[in-house]
Amino acid sequence: MNKVLVNDQLMERQEAKVDIEDRGYQFGDGIYEVIRIYSGSMFTGKEHIDRLFESAKKIHLELPFSEEILTKKLQELMEVNQLQTGIIYLQVTRGASPRQHHFPDNDVKAVFTAYTKEVPRPEKQMTEGVTAIVADDIRWLRCDIKSLNLLGNLLAKQEAMSKGSYEAVLHRDSTVTEGSSSNIFIIKNDELRTHPATNLILNGITRREILRLCSDIGLSYKEEAFTLDEMYKADEVFMASTTAEVMPLVQVGDTVVGDRTPGKWTKELQKAFLGAIQQQCGELIKTNV
Numbered sequence: 396m397n398k399v400l401v402n403d404q405l406m407e408r409q410e411a412k413v414d415i416e417d418r419g420y421q422f423g424d425g426i427y428e429v430i431r432i433y434s435g436s437m438f439t440g441k442e443h444i445d446r447l448f449e450s451a452k453k454i455h456l457e458l459p460f461s462e463e464i465l466t467k468k469l470q471e472l473m474e475v476n477q478l479q480t481g482i483i484y485l486q487v488t489r490g491a492s493p494r495q496h497h498f499p500d501n502d503v504k505a506v507f508t509a510y511t512k513e514v515p516r517p518e519k520q521m522t523e524g525v526t527a528i529v530a531d532d533i534r535w536l537r538c539d540i541k542s543l544n545l546l547g548n549l550l551a552k553q554e555a556m557s558k559g560s561y562e563a564v565l566h567r568d569s570t571v572t573e574g575s576s577s578n579i580f581i582i583k584n585d586e587l588r589t590h591p592a593t594n595l596i597l598n599g600i601t602r603r604e605i606l607r608l609c610s611d612i613g614l615s616y617k618e619e620a621f622t623l624d625e626m627y628k629a630d631e632v633f634m635a636s637t638t639a640e641v642m643p644l645v646q647v648g649d650t651v652v653g654d655r656t657p658g659k660w661t662k663e664l665q666k667a668f669l670g671a672i673q674q675q676c677g678e679l680i681k682t683n684v
């Protein structure tokens with residue numbers, strides 16, 4: 396099944412159309428979320444929906460539904476498409492109106508769309524680890540908003556891909572901020588560090604879950620920025636996101652991390668993260684991690 400949601404209507408994907416004057420299409424004037432589905436259930440669904448409402452507030456966008464209705468609609472979409480392991484992508488734009496930079500009148504309604512996609516867990520990469528490049532963080536100063544404007548992120552990810560890497564670790568001067576589509580963590584002397592949740596990063600839902608799990612596994616942590624040099628000298632480095640979960644970085648730029656295999660705390664966190672998934676969504680069908 397391949398149904399999509401447009402506002403409150405479920406329809407076939409081919410029937411869904413975007414107005415050429417939709418402000419999301421013309422300006423990237425909108426926000427989005429990606430929610431992970433495991434065993435047919437949303438993982439941290441409420442946290443993602445809460446963050447969508449926070450992003451909406453930050454760009455003065457009125458959402459056309461309540462959190463309860465949105466949750467119900469997403470549930471319906473997931474069920475009708477019989478999605479087991481994958482994602483729900485959802486976005487809201489400020490609607491369609493004649494092109495002008497300032498916001499349209501209040502009678503222009505926000506446009507909501509959502510669809511599902513099968514996405515397996517990246518098990519091989521989680522087991523072996525992946526490499527990252529480093530790139531200048533050229534983005535704007537409101538990275539806390541999950542905005543549709545992703546050009547800065549896309550340029551960095553493209554550079555990573557073209558060099559055969561999985562991710563780009565972004566930095567402002569010598570300070571590491573986050574990945575092009577993930578948060579970045581280092582571990583040195585049995586202590587985890589990650590950039591604090593300021594305007595310079597997206598406060599990832601996976602990031603929050605990881606910090607919560609640190610206490611469970613007895614790993615101390617600091618939400619404190621670190622430099623490129625500190626990252627190069629770290630015992631362990633990993634990235635985290637909704638689709639990549641806890642993903643070990645075994646080489647960053649030209650620097651090999653540890654012995655080029657996932658570190659012991661990273662593996663502990665992967666295990667704890669899998670436990671959290673299974674607690675919320677039930678047993679997973681197949682996994683090596």
Ligand SMILES: Cc1ncc(COP(=O)(O)O)c(C=O)c1O
Nearest residue numbers: 576577578597599600601636637
């Ligand atoms: C720039 C950026 N930072 C961090 C994240 C991780 O956020 P989450 O864990 O909520 O997926 C993402 C996810 O797409 C992202 O795009």
